[in-house]
Amino acid sequence: MNQSYPSWLKQRAELTPGRLAIKTDEVDLTFWELYQRVQLQIKQLVALNVKKGEHVGVLMKNSVEMIESIHAIFSIGAVAVLLNNRLTRKEIAWQLSDVQAKHLICHEEFLFQVDEEINVIIVEKLHKKSSLETDYLMEGYKTDQVATIMYTSGTTGHPKGVMQTFGNHWSSSIGSALNLGINSDDRWLLSVPLFHISGLSILFRSVIYGIGIVLFERFNAEKMNRAIMEDGVTIVSVVTTMLNQMLDKLGNEKYPETFRCMLAGGGPVPRGVLEKAIERKIPVFQTYGMTETASQIVTLSPEYSIKKLGSAGKPLFSCQMKIMKDGEDCSAYQEGEILVKGPNITKGYWKRDEATQKAFTEGWFHTGDQGYIDEDGFLFVLDRRSDLIISGGENVYPAEIENVLLSHQAVVDAGVIGIDDEKWGQVPYAFIVSNRTISHDQLLMYCQNNLARYKVPKGITFLDELPRNASNKLLRRKLKEFLK
Amino acid sequence: MNQSYPSWLKQRAELTPGRLAIKTDEVDLTFWELYQRVQLQIKQLVALNVKKGEHVGVLMKNSVEMIESIHAIFSIGAVAVLLNNRLTRKEIAWQLSDVQAKHLICHEEFLFQVDEEINVIIVEKLHKKSSLETDYLMEGYKTDQVATIMYTSGTTGHPKGVMQTFGNHWSSSIGSALNLGINSDDRWLLSVPLFHISGLSILFRSVIYGIGIVLFERFNAEKMNRAIMEDGVTIVSVVTTMLNQMLDKLGNEKYPETFRCMLAGGGPVPRGVLEKAIERKIPVFQTYGMTETASQIVTLSPEYSIKKLGSAGKPLFSCQMKIMKDGEDCSAYQEGEILVKGPNITKGYWKRDEATQKAFTEGWFHTGDQGYIDEDGFLFVLDRRSDLIISGGENVYPAEIENVLLSHQAVVDAGVIGIDDEKWGQVPYAFIVSNRTISHDQLLMYCQNNLARYKVPKGITFLDELPRNASNKLLRRKLKEFLK
Numbered sequence A, B: 001m002n003q004s005y006p007s008w009l010k011q012r013a014e015l016t017p018g019r020l021a022i023k024t025d026e027v028d029l030t031f032w033e034l035y036q037r038v039q040l041q042i043k044q045l046v047a048l049n050v051k052k053g054e055h056v057g058v059l060m061k062n063s064v065e066m067i068e069s070i071h072a073i074f075s076i077g078a079v080a081v082l083l084n085n086r087l088t089r090k091e092i093a094w095q096l097s098d099v100q101a102k103h104l105i106c107h108e109e110f111l112f113q114v115d116e117e118i119n120v121i122i123v124e125k126l127h128k129k130s131s132l133e134t135d136y137l138m139e140g141y142k143t144d145q146v147a148t149i150m151y152t153s154g155t156t157g158h159p160k161g162v163m164q165t166f167g168n169h170w171s172s173s174i175g176s177a178l179n180l181g182i183n184s185d186d187r188w189l190l191s192v193p194l195f196h197i198s199g200l201s202i203l204f205r206s207v208i209y210g211i212g213i214v215l216f217e218r219f220n221a222e223k224m225n226r227a228i229m230e231d232g233v234t235i236v237s238v239v240t241t242m243l244n245q246m247l248d249k250l251g252n253e254k255y256p257e258t259f260r261c262m263l264a265g266g267g268p269v270p271r272g273v274l275e276k277a278i279e280r281k282i283p284v285f286q287t288y289g290m291t292e293t294a295s296q297i298v299t300l301s302p303e304y305s306i307k308k309l310g311s312a313g314k315p316l317f318s319c320q321m322k323i324m325k326d327g328e329d330c331s332a333y334q335e336g337e338i339l340v341k342g343p344n345i346t347k348g349y350w351k352r353d354e355a356t357q358k359a360f361t362e363g364w365f366h367t368g369d370q371g372y373i374d375e376d377g378f379l380f381v382l383d384r385r386s387d388l389i390i391s392g393g394e395n396v397y398p399a400e401i402e403n404v405l406l407s408h409q410a411v412v413d414a415g416v417i418g419i420d421d422e423k424w425g426q427v428p429y430a431f432i433v434s435n436r437t438i439s440h441d442q443l444l445m446y447c448q449n450n451l452a453r454y455k456v457p458k459g460i461t462f463l464d465e466l467p468r469n470a471s472n473k474l475l476r477r478k479l480k481e482f483l484k
Helices: A008-015 A031-047 A064-076 A089-098 A166-180 A196-212 A219-231 A240-250 A271-279 A353-359 A398-406 A440-450 A476-481 B008-015 B031-047 B064-076 B089-098 B166-180 B197-208 B220-231 B240-250 B273-281 B353-359 B397-408 B442-451 B475-480
Strands: A022-023 A028-030 A056-061 A079-082 A103-106 A119-122 A147-154 A160-165 A187-190 A212-215 A236-237 A261-265 A282-291 A295-300 A311-313 A320-325 A336-341 A364-373 A379-383 A389-391 A395-396 A411-421 A425-434 A460-462 B020-023 B028-030 B055-059 B079-082 B103-106 B119-121 B148-150 B159-167 B188-189 B212-215 B235-239 B262-266 B284-290 B296-299 B313-314 B318-323 B334-341 B364-374 B379-383 B387-389 B394-397 B411-421 B426-432 B459-461
Touching: A008 A031, A008 A064, A008 A196, A008 B064, A022 A031, A022 A196, A022 B031, A028 A031, A031 A064, A056 A064, A056 A089, A064 A196, A064 A212, A089 A311, A089 A440, A089 B411, A147 A166, A147 A196, A160 A166, A166 A271, A166 A295, A166 B166, A166 B197, A187 A196, A187 A219, A196 A236, A196 A295, A219 A240, A236 A240, A240 A261, A240 A271, A282 A311, A311 B008, A320 A364, A353 A364, A389 A411, A389 A425, A389 B166, A395 A398, A398 A411, A398 A425, A398 A440, A398 B475, A411 A476, A440 A460, B008 B064, B008 B197, B020 B031, B020 B197, B028 B031, B055 B064, B055 B089, B064 B197, B064 B212, B089 B442, B148 B166, B148 B197, B166 B197, B166 B296, B188 B197, B188 B220, B197 B212, B197 B235, B197 B296, B220 B240, B235 B240, B235 B394, B240 B262, B240 B273, B262 B296, B262 B475, B273 B284, B284 B313, B318 B364, B353 B364, B387 B411, B387 B426, B394 B397, B397 B411, B397 B426, B397 B442, B411 B475, B442 B459
Parallel strands: A022 A212, A056 A079, A056 A103, A079 A147, A103 A119, A187 A212, A187 A236, A236 A261, A261 A282, A425 A460, B020 B212, B055 B079, B055 B103, B079 B148, B103 B119, B188 B212, B188 B235, B235 B262, B262 B284, B426 B459
Antiparallel strands: A022 A028, A147 A160, A282 A295, A295 A311, A311 A379, A320 A336, A336 A364, A364 A379, A389 A395, A411 A425, B020 B028, B148 B159, B284 B296, B296 B313, B313 B379, B318 B334, B334 B364, B364 B379, B387 B394, B411 B426
16 A cells, blocks of 8 residues: 655645744744745746656755755655765765766755756755745655655765655654654754754654754754753754763753653763763653664663663564574574664665665665664664764764775775764774875875765774785774774 | 554553553553453464454453453454444344354353354353463554454445454554644543444554553443543543533533543534533544544644634544535535545445445545535534434434334335434434334334334334435435424
8 A cells, every 4th residue: 555645744734834843043934834935945946847756966954945945855746865965075976976866956055066967956046036826736745655865875885875765754753753752842953964864854753743843053062952941842863972062061950841852863872971861850762773764763761771771772663673693583682683674664775776685684674783682672782784983973884985095096905993082972093004105194185085074084004914804804803903 | 565563562562561551440451461461362262263364243342351352353363343232133143244254252241143153252251361371473464454344334224344454543543643642641531432433443542652541331421520530531532422411520620631632523512512611621622533534534623612613623644635516626615525535544345345436536535424624724514424313422324224114014115314312412213104004112113123222213203205306315304394
């Protein structure tokens, strides 16, 4: 049953026109006002030839216009390809080409020379009309229809486009609601990037639940604390490093009792941070998810945060998880690969059939992450994809950095690992073998030209040879020892 | 995408084992305890040969055993056919035969001689073991899989079995949650029959949301008021006549502030009753739905109850409605037939392909009810299926009563209409043309033998001829005039 939905934004605007949809420093918009603005943008995009079924790159910063653009793309029946604005031009150009984008909507500050065939739309230059004639008949959605594509890197170099359907986003929103509850007075603070699933999923929850977003262009601990104190924020999505800074800035103050959920992704929250949160009566919900699961799939409720310290929790309602090792299901406490199943899981990678097939076994998605489940059914994640580096909430894949290093003529071999960092949690660090004299700084400069800033190694160590096993596999654990 | 779910009861028991699932005068059961009891019943039913895919009649009164039986049937992968225990044996036997039931689970008080091929299981006689060996592996559900069948009469005599899928029940629960919100502390008072969709839908909401049911065998205004005052009830499902009695018994007392929703189905609530409710700060949500929509599809929130007096409200999120007349969509205020669309709508009538086809046009379900939508998008229901009589929340179809009357040798023609009744809202009243002398009481006795008590006419008027139009259609409106 490929279920169809009326446009979520349109139905929300009809059901609760007067409720707050978005609040920023500059504006407060109701769902009806948002709907009107999206109507305007649809007409502008249609006039610029954006058509149903086409892929539209979105290269923007968190803003009302970005939310409008995403809804407008959906309403035309096109697919929004969310681009990480921290990437280099080279990386973005590669993704746009791989995804066969016909259009690129961007904020002017991110403008760059793209392929001639791509129609570039600068959002600041869209003609702002004040009134509308007739409403554009917004396209409805189907469960199986691809809504968004987000690129995520794997262990093999180039990133892959994860296709997220409307059904995935719907199920993700509903699963989260069945866990956290829904209150029409809720306000969700959105300061994580909208081009990541952590941010985008809040956009969906807003229209599906009918709750307001308090929108930040970027993270700011002090301002976020103030919004919780003064702007009626009840839920915030954070990564550990953000939570830590917010607690520091909070001092001895307390959030109001209406604040009900600090949803913390991107790795387990350390005990010290949890204890600080508990002291201040801040309910921290730790969670585990990824681009392929359209955000959370496993979440820990606060009553277990100390008792099950380090756990990511239990699956959301209608999702399932299990641990497998060597093709067998594991028993309690036995370590293996985490597999998940549920209606929020991607239908696959854009034009990567082989990778898609490899990722699924009988409907179960291989996360590539290692972990175990305890006797009470709580998940403990041991390693994100063995080599994954999580830096300030961004996933950094060593293979991608290694590929860039290896493309330099002076580099014969390269290995990248994550090292602990006080501010970002982890940062990448490189080991290389070179065949000629090249300076540390020259190599870093080369990386800066080819990689987003957060992927550039924090340091480089030159070695005569990298530690590899018999089948020539890099031994990353051995690399770590060079730093001790 | 025919989505699959793990068993809802099993997942709920795993996620929130210690939360209250059911509270009655005798017991408090957590979800874990309910799960254990259902496990036991599954084994008993399997031992009695109940198999996946079979139809199992359920002829019971509201009780913990009835909830257990329904979950047990689902977990075996069988279909629960919910039978109205107010029907006559003849009516029940007809439904069991029509639905090709292999088994009948019943409370002893409803026991009767059924077809030899039907395996009768008396719930009181199931062997109660105290401990379990290993858990039965509960079957999961699929979106398209039929979970339940409920019989509902139409305009053409015999009732039809409405097939409700797990996807229908899921979508109904979610649609209601997106409208009313979800709070893990909610408790839903269930005193309407579990064999009706109004009661059964609460069973689903309980396991899907993880909230408790306060279970009543039958309606009792005083006891219900007490449960709201003392047992933490936050939501109650009622029909108008129940609400009226509860308000009467309440006197000048008030419900606690935590009580948040009086969900009122079965026709608009009169202004007087609404005003009494508002005085006592009781939030009344009026709603419109039917067996075919797996409960609510249109609901009015309390802030509009006076402003939009008589309206049933707006569609639940992901549902749609429209009014049609002579094959054309109607504009605001124009009267016509109400059509609805959404994932909660039945896939059709059991073995009635023609009736199913007739009921749908391009995915839109013809309710047969008349109404209009105002300029703000609020639905006003004018007539339930022109001739439908709603008596104390039960649907009564004139055609069914007329067929019984016509089967009597003394009756040549018969017409039934609904007349106003202080206690039940409406009751049926019959007009007949007879070809020999027969008394009023003899005819009523005949009805009592063949019809459930609430379908037996309150009175009979003998006429020489019934008012019919040129094409011989009965003019029910004219019948009403004979009573003035």
